[in-house]
Amino acid sequence: MRIKANATRQELARLKARIRMAQRGHRLLKDKRDQLMREFMSIVHESRQLRQELEERLNAAYRSFSLARAVLSPSVLEEALMVPGGAEEISVSYRNIMNVVVPEMEIQGREDEQADDTGDDTAGMLPSYGLATTSSDLDDAISKFQGILPLLVRLSHIERTIHLLADEIEKTRRRVNALEHVLIPELEQAVKSVEMRLEEIERSNISRLMKIKEIVRAH
Amino acid sequence: MRVMPKVAVLGQRDAVLGFKASGAVAFPADNPKEVREHLNAILQGDYAILLVTEEIAEIFEKDLEPLYDMPKPVVTILPDARKPRGVGMELLRRRVERAVGADILFKGEE
Numbered sequence: 001m002r003i004k005a006n007a008t009r010q011e012l013a014r015l016k017a018r019i020r021m022a023q024r025g026h027r028l029l030k031d032k033r034d035q036l037m038r039e040f041m042s043i044v045h046e047s048r049q050l051r052q053e054l055e056e057r058l059n060a061a062y063r064s065f066s067l068a069r070a071v072l073s074p075s076v077l078e079e080a081l082m083v084p085g086g087a088e089e090i091s092v093s094y095r096n097i098m099n100v101v102v103p104e105m106e107i108q109g110r111e112d113e114q115a116d117d118t119g120d121d122t123a124g125m126l127p128s129y130g131l132a133t134t135s136s137d138l139d140d141a142i143s144k145f146q147g148i149l150p151l152l153v154r155l156s157h158i159e160r161t162i163h164l165l166a167d168e169i170e171k172t173r174r175r176v177n178a179l180e181h182v183l184i185p186e187l188e189q190a191v192k193s194v195e196m197r198l199e200e201i202e203r204s205n206i207s208r209l210m211k212i213k214e215i216v217r218a219h
Numbered sequence: 220m221r222v223m224p225k226v227a228v229l230g231q232r233d234a235v236l237g238f239k240a241s242g243a244v245a246f247p248a249d250n251p252k253e254v255r256e257h258l259n260a261i262l263q264g265d266y267a268i269l270l271v272t273e274e275i276a277e278i279f280e281k282d283l284e285p286l287y288d289m290p291k292p293v294v295t296i297l298p299d300a301r302k303p304r305g306v307g308m309e310l311l312r313r314r315v316e317r318a319v320g321a322d323i324l325f326k327g328e329e
Contacts, residue, residue: 040318051311061237088226105267145238145241
């Protein structure tokens with residue numbers, strides 16, 4: 001698509017102002033994209049590590065759990081897990097990264113218990129089932145699952161952040177490219193053609209004047 | 220008292236039972252109909268995070284897709300109990316590729 005422009009000085013000035021504006025926007029968007037990218041890179045690697053850790057720990061937890069299931073009869077297990085062990089509450093807050101609002105989540109009221117990160121189950125919640133009828137494998141499995149939950153909460157908000165940032169980066173990149181490869185070259189092309197037309201008019205004016213002068217002198 | 224959002228786990232019975240006693244709300248589902256019903260319940264309830272097993276995430280990809288752009292709940296894919304198939308990692312990889320235009324995360328590792 002070519003930009004239509006009349007060959008006038010006023011039009012030329014207007015086009016040049018548009019180029020300046022587009023270049024300024026381009027620079028700003030490029031900075032935004034670079035900054036978003038930096039944020040993105042730093043959390044992408046974190047997310048990947050988290051996911052790997054999660055996969056390992058979840059596997060271990062499932063293994064303990066199936067051990068517990070093998071030992072206990074299904075009815076006892078069902079009974080033990082009947083009462084939900086007090087669902088954790090999540091506090092959600094929001095953070096602004098380059099105008100992208102991303103969530104931050106945290107498990108409520110776990111900080112003090114998590115303070116000593118020894119990893120043993122005495123720091124966790126008390127089981128919500130009787131200890132008499134169940135085996136220690138179940139305690140083990142449950143405490144492993146409990147340890148995984150904060151990890152999952154962290155992973156969740158990091159992955160959401162990645163998703164949101166990826167959207168924004170893509171959008172910004174499109175805009176940068178549109179300015180850089182479409183709008184600005186087109187405007188420059190238009191300026192060039194208007195300048196050439198103006199010069200042409202100038203030249204024809206001069207040659208006309210010279211001609212007129214000649215005619216006047218001949219008289 | 221303000222009611223705080225919680226964590227929901229949606230998956231096959233064996234996969235979610237373990238979470239039940241450890242601070243998440245479990246939604247055991249053994250057939251597609253149950254999954255849909257639970258999904259609706261979860262969307263109406265106040266849940267900050269929805270954990271979905273890989274298997275369900277694959278089958279219900281279409282149903283879960285719109286949730287990624289919603290503020291709540293945040294959908295996170297759990298690795299499978301027996302052998303992780305890396306559905307969550309794949310999603311991450313796709314997002315990186317979309318943002319950066321190239322796969323920088325797993326480049327040269329396959």
